[in-house]
Amino acid sequence: DAKTTQPPSMDCAEGRAANLPCNHSTISGNEYVYWYRQIHSQGPQYIIHGLKNNETNEMASLIITEDRKSSTLILPHATLRDTAVYYCIVRREQGAQKLVFGQGTRLTINP
Amino acid sequence: GAGVSQSPRYKVAKRGQDVALRCDPISGHVSLFWYQQALGQGPEFLTYFQNEAQLDKSGLPSDRFFAERPEGSVSTLKIQRTQQEDSAVYLCASTREVTHEQYFGPGTRLTVT
Numbered sequence: 001d002a003k004t005t006q007p008p009s010m011d012c013a014e015g016r017a018a019n020l021p022c023n024h025s026t027i028s029g030n031e032y033v034y035w036y037r038q039i040h041s042q043g044p045q046y047i048i049h050g051l052k053n054n055e056t057n058e059m060a061s062l063i064i065t066e067d068r069k070s071s072t073l074i075l076p077h078a079t080l081r082d083t084a085v086y087y088c089i090v091r092r093e094q095g096a097q098k099l100v101f102g103q104g105t106r107l108t109i110n111p
Numbered sequence: 112g113a114g115v116s117q118s119p120r121y122k123v124a125k126r127g128q129d130v131a132l133r134c135d136p137i138s139g140h141v142s143l144f145w146y147q148q149a150l151g152q153g154p155e156f157l158t159y160f161q162n163e164a165q166l167d168k169s170g171l172p173s174d175r176f177f178a179e180r181p182e183g184s185v186s187t188l189k190i191q192r193t194q195q196e197d198s199a200v201y202l203c204a205s206t207r208e209v210t211h212e213q214y215f216g217p218g219t220r221l222t223v224t
């Protein structure tokens with residue numbers, strides 16, 4: 001599975017959009033981009049995933065560049081409860097496959 | 112509905128003791144994963160079950176680590192002769208066979224003294 005690169009930490013003001021970048025320059029054509037987050041003392045939580053097209057759900061939006069070498073997770077109106085470590089993961093196939101986590105980005109939402 | 116549950120939530124073991132960590136996946140979930148998360152690090156894959164079959168145990172760090180899922184539901188991760196480097200949070204996740212999303216439990220924090 002392709003390696004991902006994320007900034008180690010970011011800050012964002014409450015109520016503003018949080019934009020979390022991820023580089024995955026070696027991604028293959030059949031690999032998906034997944035985002036999970038881990039709030040302190042909890043297990044990771046799935047947020048969103050995509051292959052080529054931009055995706056949106058009730059939690060976030062995922063913007064994938066045309067060459068698919070990078071993506072951005074957008075939390076449109078960040079709240080204090082969004083403070084967490086966010087992991088960008090590239091995975092080869094759908095279905096039951098292990099997740100390979102990196103270091104992630106520690107996002108702090110400030111009041 | 113109920114999510115993935117793990118017990119105990121916290122375990123302190125003396126070096127050399129054996130421990131058993133339990134995972135109750137979401138009912139009907141075919142696949143079950145164990146991950147180990149050291150302090151300040153992302154989770155690392157240990158092993159994977161599809162029903163009762165252990166299809167991948169490539170992440171188990173040593174032969175002291177053993178996992179089972181005899182009836183295809185509850186799983187137990189056993190660590191024999193615990194060492195200080197085994198101190199970590201052990202996470203369990205389950206998934207329906209063809210879904211993208213892994214559902215994680217809260218983890219068991221193991222401290223070996």
